[in-house]
Amino acid sequence: MKKIIKLTINGESVEAAVEPNRTLLQFLREDLGLTGTKHGCGLGDCGACTVIMEGRAVNSCLILAIQAHGKEIITIEGLAEGGRLHPIQQAFVDKGAIQCGFCTPGMILSAKALLDRNPKPTEMEIRTAISGNLCRCTGYQKIVEAIESASETIGSEEVS
Amino acid sequence: MNEYSVLNSRLPRIDAPLKATGLAKYADDLKFPGMLYATILQSPVAHARILNIDTSRAKKLKGVKAVITSKETGLIKYGVSPARYDETLFAHDKVRYVGDEIAAVAAVDQATALEALSLIKVDYQELPAVFDMFEAMKEGAPQIHDDYPGNLNAEVHQEFGDTEAALAECDLVINHTFLNKRQDAAFLEPHSCVAIYDLDGRLTLHTSTQVPHYVMRTVAMVLQIPVGNVRVVKPYVGGGFGPKCEATPLELSCAFLSRFTGKPVKMTYSREQVFLHSRARHQFFAEMSLGVRKDGTMVALKNKAILDGGAYTSFGIATVYYAGSLLGGPYKLKSMKYDGYRAYTNKPACGAQRGHGGVAHRAAFEQLIDRTAGELGIDPIELRLKNIMTAGDMTVNELDMSSLGMKECIEAVKEHSGWQNKKGKLRRGKGIGMACGFFVSGAGYPIYRSDTYHSTVVIKLSEDGGTAIVQTGSAEIGQGSDTTMAMIAAETLGISIDNVKVVSGDTDLSVDLGAYSSRQTLMTGHATREAAEQIRGILKRYLAQEMGCTEESICFSNGIVKFDGQPGNYDKLRSHYIKEHRGWTDQPSGEYLTFKEVARMTYLKDGTLVGTGKYKPPRLGGSYKGAAVGTSPAYGCSAQVVEVDVDLQTGEITIENMTDAHDCGLAINKTSVEGQMQGSLSMGLGECLFEEVKFDSRGRIVNPSLGEYRIPTALDMPNVKSIIVESHEPNGPYGAKEVGEGAIMPTIPAILNAIYDATGVRMNELPVTSERLFLALKKQEIA
Numbered sequence: 001m002k003k004i005i006k007l008t009i010n011g012e013s014v015e016a017a018v019e020p021n022r023t024l025l026q027f028l029r030e031d032l033g034l035t036g037t038k039h040g041c042g043l044g045d046c047g048a049c050t051v052i053m054e055g056r057a058v059n060s061c062l063i064l065a066i067q068a069h070g071k072e073i074i075t076i077e078g079l080a081e082g083g084r085l086h087p088i089q090q091a092f093v094d095k096g097a098i099q100c101g102f103c104t105p106g107m108i109l110s111a112k113a114l115l116d117r118n119p120k121p122t123e124m125e126i127r128t129a130i131s132g133n134l135c136r137c138t139g140y141q142k143i144v145e146a147i148e149s150a151s152e153t154i155g156s157e158e159v160s
Numbered sequence: 161m162n163e164y165s166v167l168n169s170r171l172p173r174i175d176a177p178l179k180a181t182g183l184a185k186y187a188d189d190l191k192f193p194g195m196l197y198a199t200i201l202q203s204p205v206a207h208a209r210i211l212n213i214d215t216s217r218a219k220k221l222k223g224v225k226a227v228i229t230s231k232e233t234g235l236i237k238y239g240v241s242p243a244r245y246d247e248t249l250f251a252h253d254k255v256r257y258v259g260d261e262i263a264a265v266a267a268v269d270q271a272t273a274l275e276a277l278s279l280i281k282v283d284y285q286e287l288p289a290v291f292d293m294f295e296a297m298k299e300g301a302p303q304i305h306d307d308y309p310g311n312l313n314a315e316v317h318q319e320f321g322d323t324e325a326a327l328a329e330c331d332l333v334i335n336h337t338f339l340n341k342r343q344d345a346a347f348l349e350p351h352s353c354v355a356i357y358d359l360d361g362r363l364t365l366h367t368s369t370q371v372p373h374y375v376m377r378t379v380a381m382v383l384q385i386p387v388g389n390v391r392v393v394k395p396y397v398g399g400g401f402g403p404k405c406e407a408t409p410l411e412l413s414c415a416f417l418s419r420f421t422g423k424p425v426k427m428t429y430s431r432e433q434v435f436l437h438s439r440a441r442h443q444f445f446a447e448m449s450l451g452v453r454k455d456g457t458m459v460a461l462k463n464k465a466i467l468d469g470g471a472y473t474s475f476g477i478a479t480v481y482y483a484g485s486l487l488g489g490p491y492k493l494k495s496m497k498y499d500g501y502r503a504y505t506n507k508p509a510c511g512a513q514r515g516h517g518g519v520a521h522r523a524a525f526e527q528l529i530d531r532t533a534g535e536l537g538i539d540p541i542e543l544r545l546k547n548i549m550t551a552g553d554m555t556v557n558e559l560d561m562s563s564l565g566m567k568e569c570i571e572a573v574k575e576h577s578g579w580q581n582k583k584g585k586l587r588r589g590k591g592i593g594m595a596c597g598f599f600v601s602g603a604g605y606p607i608y609r610s611d612t613y614h615s616t617v618v619i620k621l622s623e624d625g626g627t628a629i630v631q632t633g634s635a636e637i638g639q640g641s642d643t644t645m646a647m648i649a650a651e652t653l654g655i656s657i658d659n660v661k662v663v664s665g666d667t668d669l670s671v672d673l674g675a676y677s678s679r680q681t682l683m684t685g686h687a688t689r690e691a692a693e694q695i696r697g698i699l700k701r702y703l704a705q706e707m708g709c710t711e712e713s714i715c716f717s718n719g720i721v722k723f724d725g726q727p728g729n730y731d732k733l734r735s736h737y738i739k740e741h742r743g744w745t746d747q748p749s750g751e752y753l754t755f756k757e758v759a760r761m762t763y764l765k766d767g768t769l770v771g772t773g774k775y776k777p778p779r780l781g782g783s784y785k786g787a788a789v790g791t792s793p794a795y796g797c798s799a800q801v802v803e804v805d806v807d808l809q810t811g812e813i814t815i816e817n818m819t820d821a822h823d824c825g826l827a828i829n830k831t832s833v834e835g836q837m838q839g840s841l842s843m844g845l846g847e848c849l850f851e852e853v854k855f856d857s858r859g860r861i862v863n864p865s866l867g868e869y870r871i872p873t874a875l876d877m878p879n880v881k882s883i884i885v886e887s888h889e890p891n892g893p894y895g896a897k898e899v900g901e902g903a904i905m906p907t908i909p910a911i912l913n914a915i916y917d918a919t920g921v922r923m924n925e926l927p928v929t930s931e932r933l934f935l936a937l938k939k940q941e942i943a
Contacts, residue, residue, distance in 0.1 A: 035189035036182015038398070040348045041431040045866035048348055076182035089180040093172050096831035099839065100638025101179030102348040102398030108180065127874040134866060136346055136399050137638050139838030140874040142831075 005069040009034070010078025018065040025049045027065035028075060036076035036105045040134075047133035050106030051075050057113035059132075076105035079112070087157065088112055091150035092143070099137035107133045111147045119155055123148070165718055166651040167894055170831045173643045174662065175396070175636065184396045187352035187368040192424040195354065196225055198417050199273040199427065200409060201263040201280050202436060203255035206506040206859030207289035207302060210253060210262070210282060217279040218265060223272035226420045227280070229263045233416050236382045240374075240406050240511070242608055244314070244473035246305060249382060249412045255284070256304055256471035257506050258860050259436030264413035266425050289506040291859050293443065293468035296503040304471060304504040311504040313469050314477050316786055318484055320556045321495025326460035330451030334531050338448070338524035340908075340926045341852035342468065343441035344434070345513050346871045349398020351437065352428035355414035359422065364391045367411050370400040370635050371674030374607060376667045378407035379415050394665030397637040401843070402513035403439035404637070405676045406474060410437075435853065435864035439511030442479055442502075443468040444520035450528045456538050458491050458547045465500040465521060467510070474511035476502050478607075478789055482517025485790030487525055488555030490566045490598045490797055491547040496556045506859050512676060514843055515599060515904040526595035526909030527924065530916065539583065540594060540913070541574050551887065558782035562794055563897070565823030565887035566596060569799035572821035572883045577801035583917075589808050590816075591918025594801045597905020601889075601898035602679025604780040604791030613774045614679070616670040617687040619649060619695055621769040625759030628653055628695070630662045633672035634684040639900050640832040641680040645688045647828055648893060652692035654716030655755050678898035681828060682794060683775050685893035690773030698769060699755075702762040706733060720752035727752050733761060740764070793891040796902035798822040800841070802910040806918045811934030813915065815845060818907075819881040825889035825897035834882045836899040841880055844907025846872045850927050 002017040009032070018027055025042075028034040028051070037060055040048030044059040051060045052074040079086040085093065088111050098104050107130055114121055114129035121129070126147045127140070135143065162168050178184040215227040230252035237245040251260045263280055267273035288302040295301055296311040304311055327333050353367035363385065369375050372392040380387040397404065410427050418425040429437065447464040465483040469476045484498030515522075533540040548570070549555070551563045573594065574580070582592045606612055618631040630649050636642040642662040650657040663669060672684055700711040703721070713724045722728070730753040737757045738747050748754050763769055781791035803817040820837050827833045850870045854862045863869045888895040908926070916922050921936045 029189075033191075034182075035185070038186070038349070039188065039428075040350070040398075041866050043431065043865055043867060045431075046348060080181050085177065085180060089177075092180050093176040096170070096173070096835050098173060098176045098179050099640065099835055100348065100399040101175070101184055101396060102186065102638075104179050105182045131873045131875045134346075134348060134871060134873065136348055136401070136843065136871060137839045138835055139840075139842035139872075139880065140877050141838050141879050142835060144874065144879075 003066050005066055007068050007070060008072045010074060020064065020066055022065045023061055024063040024065050024068050025060040028060060034075050034077050038102055038105060040102065047106045047110065048103055050109045050133060052109050052113050055113065055116060057110040074109065076109060079108065087153040088115070088147070088150040091146040091153065095142050095146035095149055097138065097143040097146035103133055103135040107135065107143060111150065115151055115154060120151060164651055166647050166657055167828050168826060169829065171647065171657055171829060173640055173832065174646050175642055186349055186396050186398055187354065187366055188428045190354050190366055190395065192354065192356065195424040195426055196266040196268060196421060197270045197273050198264055198266045198414055198425050199277055200261050200413055201277045203251065203258060203260040203262060205255065205284055205286055206258050207287040208255050208284035209287060210251060210255060211285055212283040213262065214281040215263060218276040221272065221276050221279060223268040224265060224276045225423065226266045226417050227263060227276065228416055228420065236384065238378050238382050238407065239473050240475050240607055241473065241477050244477055247472050249409055257508050259508055260471065261409045264417060266417040266421055289859055291505055291507055291855055293466055293503040293505055296505045297501065304506060308504060313473055313502040313504050314480050316480055316484060316498065316500040318784060318786060319497040323460050323462050323495045323497035326495045327449065327451040327462065330459050331454040332532065332535060333449055333451040334528060334535060335449045336524055336528040336531065336924065338446040338520065338527065338924045340444050340520040342443045342510065343513060343847055343851050344438065344853050344869055345401040345403045345440045346866060346869065347399030347401055350429040350431055350434045351404065351408055351410050353411050353414050354424055354426040355418040356424045357415065357418035357422070361385065362389045363415055364393060365411060365415060366393050366395055368397050368404060369394055370404040370637050370676055371406070372633055372635060372665055372667045373671060373673050375407045375411060379411060382412050383415055383419070392667045394635055397635070400637040400675060402516060402676065403511055405512050406439065408437060431866060432864040435861050436508055438470065438508035439474050441513040442510040444483060446521050446524040448524050448528055450532055452532055456536055456543045456546050458493055460495045461487060461493055463487055463498045463521065467502040468505055469502045470505055470507045470509035472509035474509040476510065479512065479517040481786045481789035483521045485557055486518035487521055488557040488559055489561060490549045490564065490596055492549055492553065493556045507855060514840065515901045516677065518599065519904060519908065522597050522905045523908040523912065526906065527912055530593065530913045541570060541579060544596060545570055557790065558787065559790055559795065562891050563825060563887040563889040564795065564797055565885040566797045568885045569797060569821035569823055570596065572885060573799045573801045573819045576881050576883060577817065577819040579801060589806050589918055591806065591914040591916065592801060592803050593910050593913025593917050594799065595906035595909035595913060596797065596799045597902060598795045598797035599898060599902035599905060600677055600790065600792030601682040601794040601796055601892065602792055603677040604777050604793065605788045606673055613671055613776045615672045615684040615687040615775045617684065617691045617773045618670055619691040619771045621695065621759045621763065623763055625756040625763060626659060628655065628660050630660060630688060631669040632664045632684055633667050633670045634664050634680050635675035636664055637675045639675060639836065640829065641675065641684065643832065644681050644828050645684060648685050648688045649692045652689050653696060653755065655719045659719065678900045681896050681898065682892050685896060686775035687773035689893045691771040694771035694773065695769055699758050699762055702765060703758055716755055719755050720750070721755065721758055722752060733757065737761060794825065794889045794897040796822065796824050796898035798902045798906055800906040800910040802914045804911065804914040804918055806915060806933065808919065808937060811930040811937060813849060813928065813930065813933065815878050815911065818878055820903065821883040821885050822899055822903050823885040823887050824899040825892045826886055826895040827884050828896050830884060833884055833899050837882045837903045838880050840903035841907050842872050842877050844904045845877065845911065848908040848911045848926060848928060850929060852927050
């Protein structure tokens with residue numbers, strides 16, 4: 001039987017009736033049409049479905065939609081504001097951190113969750129934070145560079 | 161200084177903002193009104209006769225719209241190479257591996273489709289199965305295909321010169337064997353497609369593929385409809401690396417199901433199904449002998465390959481040829497002999513994967529060179545340099561190295577890795593190793609025998625003259641081909657990349673064989689350049705007439721027009737343009753006439769401006785059997801140095817440094833070139849150290865997930881020193897050639913040579929897990 005859930009997605013409150021076995025990933029992609037969150041494995045192995053829930057990067061394929069009741073969720077669609085890319089998105093574009101782009105939304109959200117709690121991470125902290133996000137295209141180097149660069153941009157924007 | 165305005169730069173990719181915001185659409189993101197969801201029934205047993213298939217209960221399930229088996233779809237044989245069409249969409253008499261397709265269902269939702277699968281009853285009579293390639297080739301082994309006795313799917317025998325005689329005259333001959341393991345490409349996006357069959361008999365297939373053109377042809381053939389009635393549209397693709405280079409049962413099933421139901425039908429493989437479909441890297445066993453003179457001159461190479469093909473051919477014929485042909489260089493050899501065999505086994509079919517057919521044998525060869533250098537007491541880099549080919553050289557099997565910065569690559573990695581201070585000077589447990597390799601810039605011939613163009617491109621100018629629209633069937637799969645074509649078009653037209661739009665991956669737009677064999681930059685690049693040149697010619701003719709000047713005096717660059725380097729007297733043209741452009745706020749006012757003004761004025765005279773370009777390689781290669789495989793208009797090459805730290809107690813390997821130099825001709829986009837280099841190294845590292853698709857005793861994959869089939873994470877990959885070496889390739893557009901696959905060639909042997917340097921243990925079986933190295937170290941201790 002369906003249950004009513006209320007949650008906040010990208011700053012908007014959402015109310016919906018969902019089957020108890022529906023994953024957050026299915027709810028986002030299929031019910032809400034937020035297809036920026038990707039389905040790569042369905043087992044929590046690849047990180048392509050990463051979203052931010054209550055400030056933490058989580059695999060949305062491992063969370064039931066009903067578990068997200070009352071929670072605050074950020075998906076990749078919620079990052080750009082006023083037609084401007086978020087500094088992490090801009091850094092990914094500028095540094096060549098994007099190839100096929102399938103891991104990109106999850107990768108960017110893992111980076112955001114990291115920078116929100118640790119604005120000046122070391123390279124090892126960055127690599128650890130994205131170690132649950134697989135990328136088969138880039139060898140990770142340009143992704144790490146992009147996150148380092150975004151950390152500097154965000155830092156300087158906050159000072160000014 | 162950069163002589164170009166657009167090329168040879170670090171422009172951001174044109175698709176990056178869409179991908180960074182999650183707005184880029186991949187096949188599984190597509191939704192159409194009334195869309196049905198499909199699934200495929202796959203065999204749970206590896207080898208069996210099908211006695212009966214009963215779909216009656218599935219058909220009766222509420223919400224099920226169609227159930228199809230070979231009865232409904234027929235038994236048209238297909239595959240990759242027409243010489244070996246050995247697949248039918250659905251198995252009818254026999255299943256040949258765990259995962260072989262038997263039926264498909266379309267239903268109102270995924271859950272109903274899955275439930276329907278469980279209601280299909282198949283009666284099997286199990287047959288003895290064979291999972292090992294050596295066993296499969298033995299007398300009395302279970303027969304997988306009636307037409308191929310001994311399970312011998314293909315064999316190749318080639319010899320250039322008299323190899324035995326040459327080896328007999330050598331001062332030193334070393335023999336080597338090498339075994340890799342079946343790999344999975346592990347692209348992040350599982351295969352997915354939506355088929356829409358219209359009532360007028362036309363099919364549109366939105367699919368995650370590297371090769372819209374070949375998918376179009378195969379689907380038309382299997383559905384028995386005209387090629388012109390099939391339109392394949394590739395949305396953004398989440399990586400391919402080879403296995404997405406052929407039509408899949410997923411695409412064919414959806415096409416049939418849409419035809420039978422009259423509704424759009426979508427199917428997406430689960431990650432497990434991606435593993436079961438496979439078509440990824442073969443397992444190779446290499447047996448090799450290299451003969452040299454005392455001074456290190458390489459003389460003769462004898463090479464034998466056995467490939468585990470799985471249950472069907474897929475790309476396998478090309479693969480077994482490549483394992484031989486891609487060893488002809490980049491070293492000068494007097495003679496070379498190759499014997500290759502591809503065996504059928506009761507496992508998913510293997511196909512093409514990054515560095516197609518060449519990677520395992522390159523690893524064996526470069527280890528053999530290292531062993532030879534050790535035996536002769538010559539530095540491995542010096543031994544390679546002594547035998548290296550240079551531009552203009554032809555390999556012993558007649559591959560023409562029209563440009564080759566191999567020597568420059570070796571020298572670059574030697575310098576940037578600090579080789580001189582490290583080789584032979586590191587403590588036990590630390591090691592340094594190097595290797596080289598090369599790869600084609602596009603296969604010289606199409607997969608089906610034909611005189612077809614390999615790429616055609618149409619460029620159309622928008623009616624306001626402000627945008628050039630590049631229309632191509634080429635496949636952007638993450639490698640950056642859309643950006644490459646935008647840059648080539650912008651450079652040739654003399655406009656900014658902001659004024660170029662690329663529409664790609666659609667078979668209605670142009671002919672393009674797709675993204676495989678590292679062909680897009682060279683081949684689609686040529687066609688793009690030619691189309692842009694044609695438009696430039698039309699504009700110049702118009703201008704010459706209007707201005708009363710010669711076409712040669714006109715130059716387009718950075719969006720403006722110069723006449724003998726001067727603004728020229730264009731008053732009449734501009735005032736006409738301004739009058740015609742009344743009411744707009746962007747009237748031209750600069751010192752020079754703009755491209756946009758000229759394009760608009762030409763349109764007013766001639767109508768829509770279109771330029772077309774085309775490319776096919778000239779006849780390439782020798783006249784011996786199989787000479788086509790390995791030919792290419794150009795070859796990219798690469799050298800790498802790897803440094804490792806081995807824990808001698810546990811066998812754990814840490815890759816500390818990787819230095820990579822690649823000759824890609826002119827680097828159209830330097831950032832994208834580095835991206836290809838770094839991605840190749842990452843895949844090579846995974847294949848070398850931990851990737852292996854494993855099977856149980858009944859032919860079931862035991863690790864069909866990205867958790868248990870380990871690919872490198874951000875914690876496994878070191879930062880790579882990437883050095884771009886730019887030769888000028890006479891056969892490439894603006895001198896450009898490949899980077900996407902050549903860069904993986906040296907990675908595995910460079911790591912293996914470094915492990916040897918660190919431990920004195922020669923690892924000739926992949927993957928080199930800690931366990932495997934630990935056992936080898938123990939064996940060494942006892943010895």
